[in-house]
Amino acid sequence: MTTVSDQQTAASTRSQRAATTASTPRRSLLDRRGAAVVGGLLLPALLLLGWQLVTTTGLVLAYKLPTPASVWAAAVDLASNGDLYLYTAISTQRVLLGFAIGSALGLVVGAVVGLSRLGDVLLSTTLGAIRAVPSLAWVPLLILWLKIGEESKITLIAIGAFFPVYTTVSAALRHVDPHLVEAGRVYGLRGVSLLTGVQLPAVLPSVVSGLRLALAQSWLFLVAAELIASSMGLGFLLVDSGNNGRVDRMILAIVMLALMGKLTDALIGLLERRVLRRWT
Amino acid sequence: MSAATALPVTITGVRRAFPVPASRGGRADRASRSVRRGTTGGTVPAERIVLDQVDLTVEPGEIVAVIGPSGCGKSTLLRLLGGLDTPSAGTLRIGDQIVTGTDTRTAIGFQEPRLLPWRTVAQNVALGLPRGTPRSERATRVAELLELVGLTASADLRPRQISGGMAQRVSLARALARRPGVLLLDEPFGALDALTRLRMQEELLRVHAARPTTVLLVTHDVEEALYLADRVVALRTVSDGEHSPVSDVAPSVVRVLDVPGARPRDRADARLAELRVELLEGLGVVTHHVSGASEPYPAI
Ligand SMILES: Nc1ncnc2c1ncn2[C@@H]1O[C@H](COP(=O)(O)OP(=O)(O)OP(=O)(O)O)[C@@H](O)[C@H]1O
Ligand SMILES: [Mg+2]
Numbered sequence: 001m002t003t004v005s006d007q008q009t010a011a012s013t014r015s016q017r018a019a020t021t022a023s024t025p026r027r028s029l030l031d032r033r034g035a036a037v038v039g040g041l042l043l044p045a046l047l048l049l050g051w052q053l054v055t056t057t058g059l060v061l062a063y064k065l066p067t068p069a070s071v072w073a074a075a076v077d078l079a080s081n082g083d084l085y086l087y088t089a090i091s092t093q094r095v096l097l098g099f100a101i102g103s104a105l106g107l108v109v110g111a112v113v114g115l116s117r118l119g120d121v122l123l124s125t126t127l128g129a130i131r132a133v134p135s136l137a138w139v140p141l142l143i144l145w146l147k148i149g150e151e152s153k154i155t156l157i158a159i160g161a162f163f164p165v166y167t168t169v170s171a172a173l174r175h176v177d178p179h180l181v182e183a184g185r186v187y188g189l190r191g192v193s194l195l196t197g198v199q200l201p202a203v204l205p206s207v208v209s210g211l212r213l214a215l216a217q218s219w220l221f222l223v224a225a226e227l228i229a230s231s232m233g234l235g236f237l238l239v240d241s242g243n244n245g246r247v248d249r250m251i252l253a254i255v256m257l258a259l260m261g262k263l264t265d266a267l268i269g270l271l272e273r274r275v276l277r278r279w280t
Numbered sequence: 281m282s283a284a285t286a287l288p289v290t291i292t293g294v295r296r297a298f299p300v301p302a303s304r305g306g307r308a309d310r311a312s313r314s315v316r317r318g319t320t321g322g323t324v325p326a327e328r329i330v331l332d333q334v335d336l337t338v339e340p341g342e343i344v345a346v347i348g349p350s351g352c353g354k355s356t357l358l359r360l361l362g363g364l365d366t367p368s369a370g371t372l373r374i375g376d377q378i379v380t381g382t383d384t385r386t387a388i389g390f391q392e393p394r395l396l397p398w399r400t401v402a403q404n405v406a407l408g409l410p411r412g413t414p415r416s417e418r419a420t421r422v423a424e425l426l427e428l429v430g431l432t433a434s435a436d437l438r439p440r441q442i443s444g445g446m447a448q449r450v451s452l453a454r455a456l457a458r459r460p461g462v463l464l465l466d467e468p469f470g471a472l473d474a475l476t477r478l479r480m481q482e483e484l485l486r487v488h489a490a491r492p493t494t495v496l497l498v499t500h501d502v503e504e505a506l507y508l509a510d511r512v513v514a515l516r517t518v519s520d521g522e523h524s525p526v527s528d529v530a531p532s533v534v535r536v537l538d539v540p541g542a543r544p545r546d547r548a549d550a551r552l553a554e555l556r557v558e559l560l561e562g563l564g565v566v567t568h569h570v571s572g573a574s575e576p577y578p579a580i
Contacts, residue, residue, distance in 0.1 A: 182364055183394040185382045187407045187454070197407075201398045279398045 098157025106165025114173025160221030168210030348515030408457030
C-alpha cells in the first residue's frame, strides 16, 4: 500500500505543533478559571459587607432587614432542631423528582414533535396553549385533583421542567442539518439508528441547555407550590416566617434557595462541559 | 466479507423538475411564473426543469465522468442514483432493481464532506463500513483507508480540527469503506491542492483496479475526467428557471465521449489534450486567443 508519507509527516508535525501551542493557553485558562471563581465571589462579599454596614449603622431598621449575624443565628437555631435540614432536603427532593419526570417527558414529546410532521401538527398547538398558562394558575386545580400531598407539588414542578426541555428539543431536532441526516441515511442509518446516530448527538448541546433552563424553572415552580400549600420546605419557611414576622428566617430561606439553585445548576454545568468537550 | 461486485447502472428517460417557489411579488409576477394554462382555465404552477430525458447505461466496473456547467444538475443526478431524491419521470436502475430509496449497494461521496462533527476522523470513516463488518476487522479497515488518503496521523481529530481538503479525503475514505457496487463521487477532489489531487486520483484508480466497482464521478476538471474515466458525459443547463415550457426542453446529455486508450493513461497524451480542448469548447470556454469560432453545444 503506497502512502502519502510526506503529507503524513506534515500532518503529524502540524498536530505536534498544535499540541505544544495548546498546552500554553491551557495554563493561562486555568489561571483565568481561578480568577473567575474569585471574581464571582467578589460581588456577594461586597453585598454582605454593605448589608452589615447598613444594618449596624441603623440606616435600615432591623424589623425590615436584620443583621447578617442574626440571620446566621436563625440558621443555627433552625439547624439545631433539624428543621433547616428537613426543609432543604424535602424541597430539593421535590425539585429533583419533578425535574426528572418533567424533563424526561419533555425529551420524549419534544422528539415526537420535532421529528414527525404528524406529531407536530397534532401536539404543538395544544402544548403551546398549555405553556401559556401561568404557573400559579395550576395550583388550585392540582390541589383539588391531587390533594395537598407530594403529588400536586411534584406535578407542578414537572410541568415547569417539561416546557424548556420540550421547546428546545423539538426546535433543535427540527433544525438538525439535513445534510448530516442524508449522510446518515446513505450510510445505512434509519429509524432508531438514525435517531441515536445522528439526530440525538446533533441536538445534545441544545438538550443540555434545555435541561439547565428546566432546572431553574423547577426551583421557580417549587416555590409557587410551597408558597400556597405545604407544611414543609423552603417555600413554606418563607411564607410561615412572613406570617410570624420572622424576617431573619425569610432571608435565610431566600439564601438557601439561592445556594441550592446555584449548586444544582453547577452540577448541570459540569455535565454540559463534559458533553460539549466530547461534542466538539 | 461482503461480496459487493460492480453493478450496472441504467438510467432511462429521467426528468427532475422542481416547483418554482411561490413568488413574493404581486399578481403580475405570479402570472408570469405560471407556464401552461390548463384547459379548464386554471394555471399550472411553473416548474423548473433541472434534468430532462437523461438516458445512460453504465457497464459494471466502468468509470464514467460527468461534467457540465455549475447548476446543470450533476449533483441532482447523483442524488437520484443514491435514492435521496425521486425523479419526476423515468427510472433509474442499479443492477436490475429500480432505485426507490437509499441502498446499501451504493455509496455517495457528497460535494460537501458532511462529516459528523461529534465523531473523530476514524469514527467518521467507520460509519461507511458495511453493516456486519466483524469488530476485529473494523479497526484494520479504517486504518487502511486512513493510510490510503494520507490521514493516519489525524485519526483522532474532530472534523472542526482538520482542513477542508482533509475533510474531503475523510469523506472519500468513508465512501470507499462501503466497498459499494456503485460509487457515486461528487467532485471528490475539488478542495485539494494540485499535488494531493493527482495522488488521490492515483489512489482511486488503484482501489478501482484492486476491487472493480462502477464509478460515477462528477468533476469540474476536464483533464481529470479524461484521465480517470472510460467515458465522459457532458450535461447542459436545460432551463434558466424563468419560463420552461416542457415541449421546448432539450435533453440534458449533450455528449457522451469514449475516452481512447486504457488506464493508466499518459497525462501528456496528445489525443487527450485535443479532446480536452474539444470538451472545454463544448462547455463554452474559449481555449485559444484566435478563436476558431467553434460552435458551443447548441444552447436553448
Ligand atoms: N431541492 C431543490 N429544490 C429546488 N431546486 C433545486 C433543488 N435541488 C437542486 N435544485 C436546483 O437544481 C439545479 C441543479 O442543482 P445541482 O446541485 O444538481 O447542480 P450541479 O450541477 O451539481 O452544480 P455544481 O457544479 O455547482 O455543484 C440548481 O439550479 C438548483 O437550484
Ligand atoms: Mg453539485
